[in-house]
Amino acid sequence: MEWFRIDNRLVHGQVIAAWLPYLRARILMVANNELAGDELRREIMSLAVPSDITFLCCPVSDTADTLRRTRISSPDEHVLVLFADCADARAAYLAGAVFQVLNLGNLHYGPGKEQICEHIALSQDDRNCLQYFTNQGVEIDFRCVPTATPKVTAL
Numbered sequence: 001m002e003w004f005r006i007d008n009r010l011v012h013g014q015v016i017a018a019w020l021p022y023l024r025a026r027i028l029m030v031a032n033n034e035l036a037g038d039e040l041r042r043e044i045m046s047l048a049v050p051s052d053i054t055f056l057c058c059p060v061s062d063t064a065d066t067l068r069r070t071r072i073s074s075p076d077e078h079v080l081v082l083f084a085d086c087a088d089a090r091a092a093y094l095a096g097a098v099f100q101v102l103n104l105g106n107l108h109y110g111p112g113k114e115q116i117c118e119h120i121a122l123s124q125d126d127r128n129c130l131q132y133f134t135n136q137g138v139e140i141d142f143r144c145v146p147t148a149t150p151k152v153t154a155l
Helices: 013-023 039-046 060-073 086-094 124-135
Strands: 002-007 025-031 054-058 078-083 101-106 114-117 120-122 139-142
Touching (some): 002 013, 002 086, 013 025, 013 078, 013 101, 025 060, 054 060, 060 086, 078 086, 086 124
Parallel strands (some): 002 078, 002 101, 025 054, 025 078, 101 139
16 A cells, blocks of 8 residues: 655654554655755654664655565555655656545645645645646545544635
8 A cells, every 4th residue: 555645844753653653654755856866864864764664765756666666575565655745746646656645744835825724835836736636536635644534625
C-alpha cells in the first residue's frame, strides 16, 4: 500500500508520530528536487526518522521508478510518499507515479493564497493542480492527521 501526501514541512512530528503508525508504513519516501540535491539537509532530516523506518529521497521525476524498485525489494511494506507542494505531486503523476488518493496535510499561507481550512492555503496554481487531479479521478483528502475527519472543500 502506498499513501501520497502533500505537506510543505515534509518530515516532521505529525508524519513520524501519527501517519507512519496509522498507515503501518515501514518506508518513508520524500520526492523533492531540492532535498534530493542537498546531502546535508537529507542527513539532518533522516535524523528525525526512527531507525526501523527506511528513509528514501529522490527527485520528483524519479518517484515512479523509486517506487517500482521499492516494490521489488520490499513488496509487502507500506510506503508513505511525501511531496512539498501540488506542483511536485503533479510532476510525479505525469512522470508515471500512479495514485488514486492524494492527502493534503499542510500548505502554509502566503501571498496570493487563500486559506480554505485551518491547515491549507491554496494559490490559483494549487487550485488548478488539484482540479487536474480531480479530473483524473484522484480523490483529494484534506487531513492534517489520520484521526481527523476528511474534509472536502470546493476548489
